[in-house]
Amino acid sequence: MSCPKTQHILQEYFADNLASLAKEKIESHLLVCGHCSNELESLLLTQSTLNQWKNERAPHWNRGMELFRREHQTPISGFSLWHRLQWAPTIACFVMMIVLLLNVNFVSSQEGFSVSFGSTSDDSPAIEERLVAFQEEQRLAMDTLAGRIEDRQSSNNIELLQTVLDQNQQTTAENLNRIYAFFEQQRLRDLEDMRVGYQDLVDNDYETIRSLQQLAQFVSFQSPER
Amino acid sequence: MSLIDEDEALIAAALNGSALAWEKLVRRYESKIYNHGLRLMGNSSDAMDLMQEVFLGVYRNLHRFRGDAKFSSWVFRIAHNKAIDINRRKRLTTTQIRTSDQEELAFLDLVPGETNIEPDNMVSEQQRNRQVISMLAKLPLEQRLVVELKMFQSQTFEEIANLQDISVNTAKTRFYTALKKLKVVSEEIHVLP
Structure with missing residues (x-):
């Protein structure tokens, strides 16, 4: 006969640090429930079968020493040199940043080598003079260049205007000729149309006269008979 | 000096370049790891593979061992993970044993x-x-690992749960389910000569 509590009871039976109250409950249930106690007995038997395991002697893992020696053969100084070299780019960047931030000047002259930080105040007047002279030179050069550009621009404009006017005159004359030819052609066409119109009118009149004559003949022919 | 202190002394010496200390450390654990592998993997060859991977893992990560836990727990945590890796690689199933x-x-x-x-x-x-190996071989790896950790490594269900990233109740259920299955297998072995 099965018991609905078997799984819960036996699962808790194998739990660690079971509280005394829970332990008592489990044990009292096992005393009255044959199914659960039989199940527990067979599980404990299974456990005892597993506990029969005897550790077997392991083949020695001899690669341990080999690995250790191989990795420790590398001289420590070589490792540390490489380790230090890894920092070289970072150190170089840091030094460059310091040089830029502190505005460090390295001057090498006949008198020797000197390093200075920040702007050098001794050279300021000479630099100012050179700067003013340079600005003056630049201004003159700019004026000359502007004058040349203006002259060249004016002559270009006149040439362009002349060309445009010539082209305009020529175009106007051509257009007048074309208009004249068109009007002449139109006049001749109108004359021809008028002539044709008159001819049609004359033909119609002629037909009318003939009809009247025929009618008169017919009337005169009918009158004597009466 | 206790075993834990001895372990720590050997680790410190090995990290300082003592090959002898490293060798002693290997010898202290190789039998435990090998038998652990034998029960989990089911054969000597895979147990040797596991032992090699565990010691390589220990060697590479020895400098990371902080001593927060026992060295033996740390080693068996590596062994546990390597066993899962090997099992996954070889697609070891109970039928393959x-x-x-x-x-x-x-x-x-x-x-x-x-x-x-x-x-x-x-x-x-x-x-x-x-007989134990053939019984364990009938279990799926996750149950085999719980039985191994509980019965042979004497770990608590809380430690097993942490190691396997499961709840304590799941660990208990896995253990109970595994025992029931082992009981059936054991009965079959005893009934069938």
């Missing part, structure tokens, strides 16, 4: 035994071990 008598005899030839005991005792111990 050799179970026929002939194959098992051949398998036992590969398993070295204690040399300082009588041959009769050795055979019976090997037979018992063979």
Whole structure:
């Protein structure tokens, strides 16, 4: 006969640090429930079968020493040199940043080598003079260049205007000729149309006269008979 | 000096470049790891593979061992993870473990035994071990690992739950389910000669 509590009871039976109250409950249930106690007995038997395991002697893992020696053969100084070299780019960047931030000047002259930080105040007047002279030179050069550009621009404009006017005159004359030819052609066409119109009118009149004559003949022919 | 202190002293010496300390550390744990592998993987060859991977892992990560936990727990945590890796790689299933008598005899030839005991005792111990291996082989790896950790490594369900990233109740259920299955397997073995 099965018991609905078997799984819960036996699962808790194998739990660690079971509280005394829970332990008592489990044990009292096992005393009255044959199914659960039989199940527990067979599980404990299974456990005892597993506990029969005897550790077997392991083949020695001899690669341990080999690995250790191989990795420790590398001289420590070589490792540390490489380790230090890894920092070289970072150190170089840091030094460059310091040089830029502190505005460090390295001057090498006949008198020797000197390093200075920040702007050098001794050279300021000479630099100012050179700067003013340079600005003056630049201004003159700019004026000359502007004058040349203006002259060249004016002559270009006149040439362009002349060309445009010539082209305009020529175009106007051509257009007048074309208009004249068109009007002449139109006049001749109108004359021809008028002539044709008159001819049609004359033909119609002629037909009318003939009809009247025929009618008169017919009337005169009918009158004597009466 | 306690075993834990000895472990820590050996680790410190090995990290300072003492090959002898490293060798001692390997020798202290190789039998435990090998037997652990034998129960989990089911054969000597895979147990050796596991042992090699565990010691390589220990060697590479020794400098990371902070001593927060026992060194043995740390080593078996590595062993646990490596066993899962090997199992995944080899797609080891219970059916792949050799179970026929002939194959098992051949398998036992590969398993070295204690040399300082009588041959009769050795055979019976090997037979018992063979029986345990064949019983464990019937379990899926996750249950086999719980049985291994609970019964052979004496870990608590809380430690097992942490190691396997499961709840304590799941660990208990896995253990109970595994025991029930082992009971059935054991009964089959005893009924069928």
